[in-house]
Amino acid sequence: MLFDIAISIFAQFRMRQNIEPAWTFGGGTALMLQIDHRESHDIDLFLHESQSSFLPYLNPETQGFVLTQLPDDYAETAGTLKLAYKDIGEIDFICCANILENPAHLKTVRGRAVRMETPAEIIAKKIYYRGGSIQTRDMFDLAAVIHTYGIDYAAMALKQCGRERLQKARASINSWPPEIVAAANSQLMVRGRARALIKDSQSLSSAAIEKALASLTPPQKTD
Incomplete structure (x- = not known):
C-alpha cells in the first residue's frame, strides 16, 4: 500500500x-x-x-x-x-x-x-549516515546480510564508509548492552532462519566493522 x-x-x-x-x-x-x-x-x-x-x-x-x-x-x-x-x-x-x-x-x-x-548499499548507508547512533534493528539487518552473503561481502561494502565513520559505528555498537540488543531484536517480526541471528546480531555487526577497518590502509604516521 x-x-x-x-x-x-x-x-x-x-x-x-x-x-x-x-x-x-x-x-x-x-x-x-x-x-x-x-x-x-x-x-x-x-x-x-x-x-x-x-x-x-x-x-x-x-x-x-x-x-x-x-x-x-x-x-x-x-x-x-x-x-x-x-x-x-x-x-x-x-x-x-x-x-x-x-x-x-x-x-x-x-x-x-x-x-x-543492493544489500551492500543498504548496510553501507546505515553505517555512513547513522553509524554513530546505530539502532538495534540496524545491527540485525547487518547481521542478516552477513548471514546471507558472508562477512567478506559486508566488510567490502562497509569499507567504503571510511575509517572515521567505521570507528564511530564500532563505538556505538559496543556501547549497547548485549542483553538490551537481544531483547529489542526479539521484538522484531523476524522471518524463518533469521531468528537465530537475534542473539548474535551485535557480535556479527562488530566483526564486520573490524574486518572493514582492518582492510583499510593504516593512516600515515607524521613526525
Missing part, C-alpha cells in the same frame, strides 16, 4: 513539474524483499542530494495530491520528507549521496521495475 502511494506521489510530481526524479528504493523493506529476514513496512526512497529542491513539491499536504490515503502526519527537514501513516508505517523521501559505485539494480516491485538498492 505505502509503496503504491509513493509511486502515485512521484507520478503526480512528474505531471506537474515535467521532471522525472532519479530515485532508488532502499532501507529495511527493500532489504526484506531481497533476503526475507524480517517484516518491514516503511518505504525509504532515496534521491540524489542534488535533488533536494524537489522535496517541497513531493509533499501531498502542500501540493494537494490525490492519494488513496492521506498521511496522518508530516515532517520535513533539510534533505528529508517523512509521511507517517498511523498503524501502517512511513514513507521517507531522503536526499543523500550513494556510498557504493553500483548502488542499485533493477527489480520488479508490485509489477513495476524499480532501481532497488
Whole structure:
C-alpha cells in the first residue's frame, strides 16, 4: 500500500513539474524483499542530494495530491520528507549521496521495475549516515546480510564508509548492552532462519566493522 502511494506521489510530481526524479528504493523493506529476514513496512526512497529542491513539491499536504490515503502526519527537514501513516508505517523521501559505485539494480516491485538498492548499499548507508547512533534493528539487518552473503561481502561494502565513520559505528555498537540488543531484536517480526541471528546480531555487526577497518590502509604516521 505505502509503496503504491509513493509511486502515485512521484507520478503526480512528474505531471506537474515535467521532471522525472532519479530515485532508488532502499532501507529495511527493500532489504526484506531481497533476503526475507524480517517484516518491514516503511518505504525509504532515496534521491540524489542534488535533488533536494524537489522535496517541497513531493509533499501531498502542500501540493494537494490525490492519494488513496492521506498521511496522518508530516515532517520535513533539510534533505528529508517523512509521511507517517498511523498503524501502517512511513514513507521517507531522503536526499543523500550513494556510498557504493553500483548502488542499485533493477527489480520488479508490485509489477513495476524499480532501481532497488543492493544489500551492500543498504548496510553501507546505515553505517555512513547513522553509524554513530546505530539502532538495534540496524545491527540485525547487518547481521542478516552477513548471514546471507558472508562477512567478506559486508566488510567490502562497509569499507567504503571510511575509517572515521567505521570507528564511530564500532563505538556505538559496543556501547549497547548485549542483553538490551537481544531483547529489542526479539521484538522484531523476524522471518524463518533469521531468528537465530537475534542473539548474535551485535557480535556479527562488530566483526564486520573490524574486518572493514582492518582492510583499510593504516593512516600515515607524521613526525
